[in-house]
Amino acid sequence: MADVRLPSTLAPLFPGLPRQLDVQAATVSDVIDHLEREWPGIRDRLCEPGPTLRRHIHVYVNSERAKIDTPLAKQSRVDVIAAISGG
Amino acid sequence: MPRTLLLIGTRKGAFFLETNDRKTWELRGPFCEGWPVYHVIHDPKSGAVYAAAASEWHGQAVWRSTDLGESWTHSSEGIAYDADSGREISKVSTLAVGDGRLLVGVEAPGIFESRDEGQTWSLLSTLAGEPGSDKWDDPSNQPPGHLGISALMFDRDDADRFWAIVQGVGLFETTDYAQSWTPRNRGLRADWPREHEEVGFCVHKLVRSPVDDNRMYQQNHVGMHRSDDAGQTWTEITEGLPTEFGFAAATHPQDRDAFYVIPLDPGHGRTMPEGHAAVWRTRDAGSSWQRLDSGLPQRDAHVGVLREAMAVDSEDVPGLYFGTSTGQVFASTDEGDTWAQIADYLPPISSIEVAAIE
Numbered sequence: 234m235a236d237v238r239l240p241s242t243l244a245p246l247f248p249g250l251p252r253q254l255d256v257q258a259a260t261v262s263d264v265i266d267h268l269e270r271e272w273p274g275i276r277d278r279l280c281e282p283g284p285t286l287r288r289h290i291h292v293y294v295n296s297e298r299a300k301i302d303t304p305l306a307k308q309s310r311v312d313v314i315a316a317i318s319g320g
Numbered sequence: 321m322p323r324t325l326l327l328i329g330t331r332k333g334a335f336f337l338e339t340n341d342r343k344t345w346e347l348r349g350p351f352c353e354g355w356p357v358y359h360v361i362h363d364p365k366s367g368a369v370y371a372a373a374a375s376e377w378h379g380q381a382v383w384r385s386t387d388l389g390e391s392w393t394h395s396s397e398g399i400a401y402d403a404d405s406g407r408e409i410s411k412v413s414t415l416a417v418g419d420g421r422l423l424v425g426v427e428a429p430g431i432f433e434s435r436d437e438g439q440t441w442s443l444l445s446t447l448a449g450e451p452g453s454d455k456w457d458d459p460s461n462q463p464p465g466h467l468g469i470s471a472l473m474f475d476r477d478d479a480d481r482f483w484a485i486v487q488g489v490g491l492f493e494t495t496d497y498a499q500s501w502t503p504r505n506r507g508l509r510a511d512w513p514r515e516h517e518e519v520g521f522c523v524h525k526l527v528r529s530p531v532d533d534n535r536m537y538q539q540n541h542v543g544m545h546r547s548d549d550a551g552q553t554w555t556e557i558t559e560g561l562p563t564e565f566g567f568a569a570a571t572h573p574q575d576r577d578a579f580y581v582i583p584l585d586p587g588h589g590r591t592m593p594e595g596h597a598a599v600w601r602t603r604d605a606g607s608s609w610q611r612l613d614s615g616l617p618q619r620d621a622h623v624g625v626l627r628e629a630m631a632v633d634s635e636d637v638p639g640l641y642f643g644t645s646t647g648q649v650f651a652s653t654d655e656g657d658t659w660a661q662i663a664d665y666l667p668p669i670s671s672i673e674v675a676a677i678e
Contacts, residue, residue, distance in 0.1 A: 242377055245353050246394065277396045278378040282403040289377045315377040 235305050237264055240315040243279075247272040256311075261292055261303045264311055279313070289316040324633060325388065325675040326641055326649065327369060329357035332667035334371045336389050342639055342653045345662045351392060352383045356411075358467075359628055362675035363417045363437075369675070370438055372424055374411035382412060382424055384438045388677070398441035399424065399432050407446075407457060413467040414628070416482065418474035427468025428457050429486050431498060445498035451516035452489045463488035463522070470627065471526055476533070483526060483551065490521040491538070493551060507554035509542050525569040525627045526551075530634070532576040537606075539569045539581055539627075546579075546606050557606025562593050568630035572655070573638050577605040580632070580640060580656060582625045590624050591645070597621040599630075599642070601656050615659035616650060623648070628671035643669030 234255045244250050250272050258264045262284075269276040279290050285301060286292060292299045293312040305311065326337040326345075333350030334357045355373040362369050369388065374380040381396040401407040407428045414425040422434040423444065433444040447453055455461050467487045475481035480497040483504070490505040503518035514520030522541030528550075529535035536547040542565070543558040558564045565586030572578030580601050584590045592598065597616035600609045617623075624645035633639045640652045647666035652659045 240377075242353070242375075246378070274395060274397065277381070277400075278375075281379070281408070282400045284403075287377065287379055 234307070235264060235309045235311050237311045237313070239313050242315045243275070243313075246278060247275055250275070258305055260301075260305060261286075261294065261299050261311065262301050263305075265301070290314070291316050321635065323677040324639070325362070325677055326631070327360035327362060327371075327671075327673045327675055328643055328649065328663075328666065328669060329360045329371060329373075329628070329671035330643075330647070330667040330669050331356050333357060334360050334373075334383075334389075335663075335666060337649060337663055342635075342651070345651075347663055348389055350667075351385070351389055352394075355381075355383075357383075357670060358411065359414045359671045359673075361415045361417060361673050363422070364675070365417075365420075366437060368437055370415050370417070370422065372412040372415050380409055380412040380426070382415070382422075382434075382438050382441075395439055396441070397439070398434075398443075399426065401428070401430070401443070410466055411468075413469060414471050416472035416474050418482070419479035421474075421479055423472050423474075423482070425467075425469025425472050425484065427462075427466050427487075429453075429468040429489075431469055431472065431484060445494075445501075447484070447486065447492060447501055450492060450501050450519070451503065452486070452519040455515075456486060456489055461488075470524075473526055473528065476530075485523045485526060486519075488522050490519040491523045491526060491551060504551040505554070506552065507556075508540060508545060509556060511542050524567045527569050527571045527579075529571050529576040530573050535571075535576045535605075537569055537571060537579045539566045541565065544569075544581060544606060555606075557602070560609040561600055562598075562611075565590070566625075567627035568625045568642060570630045570632040570640060573632060573634040575603065578603045578655075579606070580630065582630060582642065584624060589622070591622045592624070595620050595622050597623060597650075599640070599652075599656055599659075612652075612656040612659070614657065615652075615661075626670055628673075629669050631672045631674045633674045633676065639674075641672050641674065643672045645669065 291314040328335040333354040335349030355375040357373045360371045369385045371383040381394040383394040430446040432441045470487040471485040492501045508521045525539040545554040563583040570580045598613040630642040649663035
């Protein structure tokens with residue numbers, strides 16, 4: 234079960250979306266699939282066509298920078314970060 | 321008098337200014353979670369408000385409120401180019417609604433449509449094959465702002481007919497709902513080399529008289545222009561204005577010959593000349609111009625006004641409104657003769673539209 238942490242900018246966009254949740258997933262892509270099933274439209278907020286992660290959305294698996302196909306271990310922590318950008 | 325809502329898009333969300341008498345105004349917002357909002361419109365038929373917004377982090381979406389801002393949803397389902405097309409969307413720039421069809425213009429240049437009030441979208445046109453389209457995806461050919469399709473305007477009666485501006489390229493018209501296009505730039509001026517006879521013009525803002533379908537005006541990068549044949553040909557009417565450059569423009573709701581513009585310094589500053597704020601009006605279709613500055617700041621007002629940031633209501637004595645790059649909103653309820661500031665300290669303003677709520 235992955236321990237998934239989501240950015241504060243995401244929660245106001247999807248009613249009921251928590252900042253932290255546990256997800257059964259084998260890859261980062263599986264995490265996003267799970268989120269999309271529960272909160273339709275959330276994939277577009279995290280991914281561009283491809284799909285690839287949006288340029289300013291960074292994902293870390295156990296503190297290591299990850300890509301959308303990065304595999305998860307049984308107890309992975311997944312941090313989704315809205316990178317510092319803009320002004 | 322109906323309730324009047326000014327729908328304001330800013331760099332940090334959308335705001336509403338609301339009034340029952342055009343004297344006292346109440347500000348509501350920010351909406352859309354502080355995303356940069358490029359354009360906010362009202363569909364008088366359904367009552368819905370739509371906002372085109374693009375977040376640095378979370379991408380582009382069209383926001384929708386069916387209760388005048390009390391609650392909002394957002395969707396970009398279908399607003400995407402195929403991953404293998406090589407084209408990407410950086411922002412949703414402009415909106416138009418007509419006869420149940422909601423359009424959004426995007427960058428890289430393309431138009432998406434929704435038939436379900438913004439819940440889902442599909443690609444309508446990229447104007448592929450039009451002169452200039454072979455190069456307008458190249459970032460080195462794109463003007464600052466990267467708006468792509470910078471404006472869309474439906475015909476009032478024929479939902480298959482509308483106009484689209486490709487930023488830095490020109491104006492195009494379709495009469496068969498984007499199955500085919502015709503460049504509408506004949507008579508425009510360009511002070512730079514052009515590869516194609518029909519395009520290569522920098523159309524900033526297109527407006528059409530509500531009382532004469534053939535009468536259009538446009539603020540161009542170089543000059544003000546008027547058309548008396550619905551955009552088929554253009555005549556320059558810059559003489560009498562302090563500069564040839566500007567973005568915003570508005571037509572009088574009852575007088576086909578009355579038209580408003582806000583000339584700006586054409587350099588990189590793009591603010592009102594010499595720090596003196598003024599709107600300029602013609603009442604003779606551009607033969608002469610009057611400076612309107614009563615009530616506007618006349619010193620150290622280095623403010624700009626963007627292409628969608630001036631609007632006019634349709635009252636018997638029409639009200640005009642414009643929003644600035646420094647977050648002020650000014651209003652006139654006497655056809656521009658006098659002005660009053662009705663909001664301040666907003667984020668930089670991208671757009672203002674008027675909604676009359678019965």
